[in-house]
Amino acid sequence: MNIGDISRQTGLPAKTIRYYEDIGLISPARDTNGYRVFRETDAHKLAFLGRARELGFAIEDCRRLLALYEDTERASSDVKAVAQDHLRQIDSKIGRLQEMRATLAELVKSCAGDERPDCPILKDLSKSQA
Amino acid sequence: MNIGDISRQTGLPAKTIRYYEDIGLISPARDTNGYRVFRETDAHKLAFLGRARELGFAIEDCRRLLALYEDTERASSDVKAVAQDHLRQIDSKIGRLQEMRATLAELVKSCAGDERPDCPILKDLSKSQA
DNA sequence: CTTGACCTTCCAGTCACTGGAACCTTTATA
DNA sequence: TATAAAGGTTCCAGTGACTGGAAGGTCAAG
Numbered sequence: 663m664n665i666g667d668i669s670r671q672t673g674l675p676a677k678t679i680r681y682y683e684d685i686g687l688i689s690p691a692r693d694t695n696g697y698r699v700f701r702e703t704d705a706h707k708l709a710f711l712g713r714a715r716e717l718g719f720a721i722e723d724c725r726r727l728l729a730l731y732e733d734t735e736r737a738s739s740d741v742k743a744v745a746q747d748h749l750r751q752i753d754s755k756i757g758r759l760q761e762m763r764a765t766l767a768e769l770v771k772s773c774a775g776d777e778r779p780d781c782p783i784l785k786d787l788s789k790s791q792a
Numbered sequence: 793m794n795i796g797d798i799s800r801q802t803g804l805p806a807k808t809i810r811y812y813e814d815i816g817l818i819s820p821a822r823d824t825n826g827y828r829v830f831r832e833t834d835a836h837k838l839a840f841l842g843r844a845r846e847l848g849f850a851i852e853d854c855r856r857l858l859a860l861y862e863d864t865e866r867a868s869s870d871v872k873a874v875a876q877d878h879l880r881q882i883d884s885k886i887g888r889l890q891e892m893r894a895t896l897a898e899l900v901k902s903c904a905g906d907e908r909p910d911c912p913i914l915k916d917l918s919k920s921q922a
Numbered sequence: 923c924t925t926g927a928c929c930t931t932c933c934a935g936t937c938a939c940t941g942g943a944a945c946c947t948t949t950a951t952a
Numbered sequence: 953t954a955t956a957a958a959g960g961t962t963c964c965a966g967t968g969a970c971t972g973g974a975a976g977g978t979c980a981a982g
Binding site for chain 2: 706709710713714716717718727734735736737739741742743745746748749753755756759760762763766767769770773775776778779781784786787788789
C-alpha cells in the first residue's frame with residue numbers, strides 16, 4: 663500500500679502520515695523507488711493514532727499509548743492514568759471556555775447591535791479590572 | 793512609565809507587550825535611552841487587549857475591536873458581529889470537547905486500572921472505525 | 923512519448939507567545 | 953568611585969501539530 667491508499671483508508675492526510683513518520687510514531691518500509699510501503703501493522707497504528715487524536719490526546723500521549731498498546735505486559739492502570747489526566751485537562755478547558763462563554767453571551771445580549779456607537783461590549787473591554 | 797511598570801499594572805508579561813508592539817497593536821513612545829515610554833492611552837489599550845484576550849478573542853479580532861473602540865463613529869452592530877462570531881466558535885469548541893469528554897469518561901470508567909494488561913481504552917482506540 | 927496522477931524531500935508558515943543570549947542603562951550600595 | 957543588581961534593548965529560535973507549496977522523480981494509460 664502506498665501513502666495515498668493508506669490515507670484514504672485511515673482518513674489521515676498524506677502530509678500528516680509523513681509527519682508521523684518524521685517524529686517516529688511509525689516506520690513504514692520503503693520500496694526500491696523510495697515510495698513508502700504500508701503494511702497491516704502500519705495501518706493499525708495509524709488508525710489507532712487517528713482515533714487517539716480524535717479524542718484529543720496530545721502527540722506525546724499518543725506515543726505513550728501506542729507503546730502501551732504494543733506492550734502485552736502493560737498494566738491497565740498505566741493506560742488509565744494517561745486517560746484520566748487527559749480527561750482532567752479537557753474538563754479544565756471546558757471550564758475556562760464556559761466562563762468565557764457566559765461573559766461573552768451576556769455582553770452580546772446587552773448590545774443593541776444597531777448603527778449607534780454606544781456599545782456595552784467595548785465598555786466592558788475597556789474597564790480597567792474585570 | 794517603563795515596560796516593567798506597565799507590565800505590573802496590566803498583568804501582561806513584558807515579552808507580550810513587546811510582541812504587541814511588534815505586530816502593531818500599540819506604538820509606545822521612546823525615551824532618549826531607547827526605553828519604551830507608556831502613557832495613559834497605551835495603558836488603556838493594553839488593558840483592553842488583556843481583557844479581550846481573556847475572553848478568548850484572537851489577536852486579529854482584538855485588532856478589529858481596538859479599531860472599533862477608537863472609532864467613535866462605529867456602529868455597535870459591527871462590534872456585536874465580531875463578538876457573536878467568536879461566541880459561535882466557542883460554542884463549537886465546547887461542543888467538540890464535550891463529545892471527547894463523554895467518550896473518554898466512558899472509557900476511563902470501564903477500565904479496571906489494575907496490574908492486568910486487559911484494557912478497554914486500548915481496545916477502543918485500536919478498533920478500526922468508531 | 924507525453925500527460926496526469928502519483929510519489930519524494932525540503933522549506934516556510936500557522937498562532938500567540940516564551941526562553942535565552944548578548945548587550946546597554948540606571949540605581950543602589952560598599 | 954567602583955561595582956553589582958535590576959532594569960531595559962534587540963534578535964533568534966522553539967512551541968504543537970500540522971499545512972502549503974516548490975522542485976523534482978516515478979508510473980500507468982493513451
